[in-house]
Amino acid sequence: MTSDLDKRLEQHQAGTTYDGYTHSRRPVKLIWQVQCNDPNDAIKLEKQIKGWSRRKKEALITDNYNDLIEFSKNYSEYGHSDKRDIQGLRQAQPDKKNILVLCTGNSCRSQMAHGYLSLFANGKAKIYSAGIETHGLNKNAVSIMSDDGIDISHHTSNNVNEYNSINFDIILTVCDHAFENCPFIPSKNAIRLHHNFIDPSKVLGTKEEIENAFLITRNEIKVYCKNLIDSYL
Numbered sequence: 001m002t003s004d005l006d007k008r009l010e011q012h013q014a015g016t017t018y019d020g021y022t023h024s025r026r027p028v029k030l031i032w033q034v035q036c037n038d039p040n041d042a043i044k045l046e047k048q049i050k051g052w053s054r055r056k057k058e059a060l061i062t063d064n065y066n067d068l069i070e071f072s073k074n075y076s077e078y079g080h081s082d083k084r085d086i087q088g089l090r091q092a093q094p095d096k097k098n099i100l101v102l103c104t105g106n107s108c109r110s111q112m113a114h115g116y117l118s119l120f121a122n123g124k125a126k127i128y129s130a131g132i133e134t135h136g137l138n139k140n141a142v143s144i145m146s147d148d149g150i151d152i153s154h155h156t157s158n159n160v161n162e163y164n165s166i167n168f169d170i171i172l173t174v175c176d177h178a179f180e181n182c183p184f185i186p187s188k189n190a191i192r193l194h195h196n197f198i199d200p201s202k203v204l205g206t207k208e209e210i211e212n213a214f215l216i217t218r219n220e221i222k223v224y225c226k227n228l229i230d231s232y233l
Helices: 006-015 039-051 054-061 066-071 082-092 109-121 137-147 177-179 207-230
Strands: 097-103 125-132 168-175 191-193
Touching: 039 191, 054 137, 097 177, 109 125, 109 137, 137 207, 168 207
Parallel strands: 097 125, 097 168, 168 191
Antiparallel strands: none
């Protein structure tokens, strides 16, 4: 439980808790979260989920509440019907849209879009980013986002095939190469959007010229992501 999710992620990535569960499992990636208004509810829920089996946790992560309830039959935790508690969790947690951002290497533009979509969605959507290849995080992208108060240093570079099991509501490609070469993503009802942002990582020049290229692309992505969230959430 935390009141500052970004700070907690930074602590896990840095391994500041030597004997913590994630210390030897870095880098870590946030794959599920829920917001509670009462800290006592958050503490209770955290304890409950920690006691669940792996398959129940995986069902929760993928929002598969039917399996979650099925796996909980004839089982109780903390003196309450686990099945009833899960149904309450489902009702308490609003439906979230799954949004995927795609580019060639999931290194720069898609990572910046991931950061801004997470900011503007404010918990109303689960944001994923991926590439048709994985090139790792671009350090200049991390730096320029940090200048705007957004930490993406804990992000990972992922291949789109890792998300085959997820049904996306919105799929956004941010470069022409990914738009033309990405394998088909079978999300039947997905809204598919495309905008080709200039790749600042291809710009050659002085340090100031490269930084300015990243700044221009970052600001364009920021405006686009704000409009996307305002239009579809």
